[in-house]
Amino acid sequence: xxxxxxxxxxxxxxxxxxxxxxxxxxxxxxxxxxxxxxxxxxxxxxxxxxxxxxxxxxxxxxxxxxxxxxxxxxxxxxxxxxxxxxxxxxxxxxxxxxxxxxxxxxxxxxxxxxxxxxxxxxxxxxxxxxxxxxxxxxxxxx
Numbered sequence: 001x002x003x004x005x006x007x008x009x010x011x012x013x014x015x016x017x018x019x020x021x022x023x024x025x026x027x028x029x030x031x032x033x034x035x036x037x038x039x040x041x042x043x044x045x046x047x048x049x050x051x052x053x054x055x056x057x058x059x060x061x062x063x064x065x066x067x068x069x070x071x072x073x074x075x076x077x078x079x080x081x082x083x084x085x086x087x088x089x090x091x092x093x094x095x096x097x098x099x100x101x102x103x104x105x106x107x108x109x110x111x112x113x114x115x116x117x118x119x120x121x122x123x124x125x126x127x128x129x130x131x132x133x134x135x136x137x138x139x140x141x142x
Contacts, residue, residue, distance in 0.1 A: 025072050032065050 036058060043054050071077040076084050
C-alpha cells in the first residue's frame with residue numbers, strides 16, 4: 001500500500017506577494033508632493049498665498065508625508081499604542097530641539113549684529129574732507 005503525497009514543484013511553489021499597498025503608498029506620497037509643487041508654482045507665478053501661509057501649508061504637508069512614511073515603512077500602523085508613543089514622543093522632542101536651536105541661533109545673530117553695528121559706530125574715525133578749508137589756529141598770522 002502506498003499513500004501518495006501531493007508533490008509541489010518549483011514552478012508551483014511561488015509565493016504570492018501583493019504589491020497593492022506599495023503602489024498605494026507611492027501614489028499617496030506622489031499626490032502630496034504634487035500638491036506641494038503646485039503650491040510653489042502658484043506662489044511663484046501669482047504671489048498667492050503669502051509667505052507665511054505657504055510655509056504653514058508646506059509644514060503640514062511635510063508632516064503628513066513624514067507620519068505616513070513612519071506608519072507604512074516602519075510598520076507602526078499595526079503596532080500597539082505604547083509602541084507608537086515610544087517612537088513618536090522622542091521624534092516630537094527632536095522637532096522641538098531643532099526649533100529651539102534655530103530660535104536661539106536667530107537671537108544670537110540679532111544680538112551680534114546689534115553689537116557689531118554699535119562697535120563700528122563708536123570706533124569710526126572722523127576724517128575732514130579735503131575740500132573744506134583748514135581751520136585757523138588762534139593767534140596765528142593770516
